[in-house]
Amino acid sequence: QTVVTQEPSLIVSPGGTVTLTCASSTGAVTSDYYPNWFQQKPGQAPRTLIYSGSNKHSWTPARFSGSLLGGKAALRLSGVQPEDEADYYCLLYFGGAQNWVFGGGTKLTVL
Amino acid sequence: EVQLVQSGAEVKKPGESLKISCKGSGYSFATYWIGWVRQMPGKGLEWMGIIYPGDSDTRYSPSFQGQVIISADKSISTAYLQWSSLKASDTAMYYCARPDRGYWGQGTLVTVSS
Numbered sequence: 002q003t004v005v006t007q008e009p010s011l012i013v014s015p016g017g018t019v020t021l022t023c024a025s026s027t028g029a030v031t032s033d034y035y036p037n038w039f040q041q042k043p044g045q046a047p048r049t050l051i052y053s054g055s056n057k058h059s060w061t062p063a064r065f066s067g068s069l070l071g072g073k074a075a076l077r078l079s080g081v082q083p084e085d086e087a088d089y090y091c092l093l094y095f096g097g098a099q100n101w102v103f104g105g106g107t108k109l110t111v112l
Numbered sequence: 113e114v115q116l117v118q119s120g121a122e123v124k125k126p127g128e129s130l131k132i133s134c135k136g137s138g139y140s141f142a143t144y145w146i147g148w149v150r151q152m153p154g155k156g157l158e159w160m161g162i163i164y165p166g167d168s169d170t171r172y173s174p175s176f177q178g179q180v181i182i183s184a185d186k187s188i189s190t191a192y193l194q195w196s197s198l199k200a201s202d203t204a205m206y207y208c209a210r211p212d213r214g215y216w217g218q219g220t221l222v223t224v225s226s
Contacts, residue, residue, distance in 0.1 A: 002174065037214050039157075046207060047157065049214025058214070090157050092211060100171060101147065101211055106156045 003027055005093050007104035012112050013081045021107050022073040023091030029072035030093065036074035037092040038067055040085075041106075047090065051076060078109075086111040114138040116146075116208050116217035123223045124198050131194040132220045134208030141189035142166040148182060148193045149207040151219075162211070163191060198224045 051067035147162035161172040165184040
């Protein structure tokens with residue numbers, strides 16, 4: 002069973018920078034995994050921030066960026082705002098069987 | 113504008129059947145894979161499976177194979193998730209999503225309780 006691993010929790014100060022990562026049990030994450038990043042706040046549906054690794058939606062704040070970093074997918078937040086406190090999930094694609102797998106999520110606290 | 117609009121909340125008893133829906137608009141529904149996601153109370157997101165409405169090619173995540181049925185009717189741009197016999201452990205929020213661009217439905221809350 003494929004496992005996708007994220008940091009369970011991270012703390013960042015307002016105005017700071019933080020990087021969330023997303024690793025695969027099968028090895029290095031590449032662009033072929035089409036990493037997606039979602040933000041979810043309590044009581045709300047997930048909202049996509051990044052798709053296919055680094056692509057942003059029109060609603061994605063400029064302070065969010067996606068990349069590949071050291072064999073993992075990464076989500077970088079620069080100039081963190083209090084409203085960025087949320088759960089963040091990554092989603093990776095594992096090919097032929099159209100199999101997608103979520104990471105366990107990272108709870109980001111802005112303190 | 114791409115939209116995925118899901119059917120409303122459901123309250124069911126154990127053993128009952130259920131079919132929830134997800135209607136796509138603003139794009140060619142038949143030509144994009146659409147998936148279903150479970151989120152149990154207080155827990156993370158789980159990928160359940162995915163369907164290509166153009167030919168109904170369907171793939172299930174191992175944990176959900178045999179537990180649910182995913183289907184689609186491209187003539188009305190709607191995907192479905194169904195259960196034949198609900199359990200209390202099926203209580204969750206269910207989302208449909210297009211993973212290619214990360215479009216999401218608003219979610220359907222399913223509550224199974226005697």
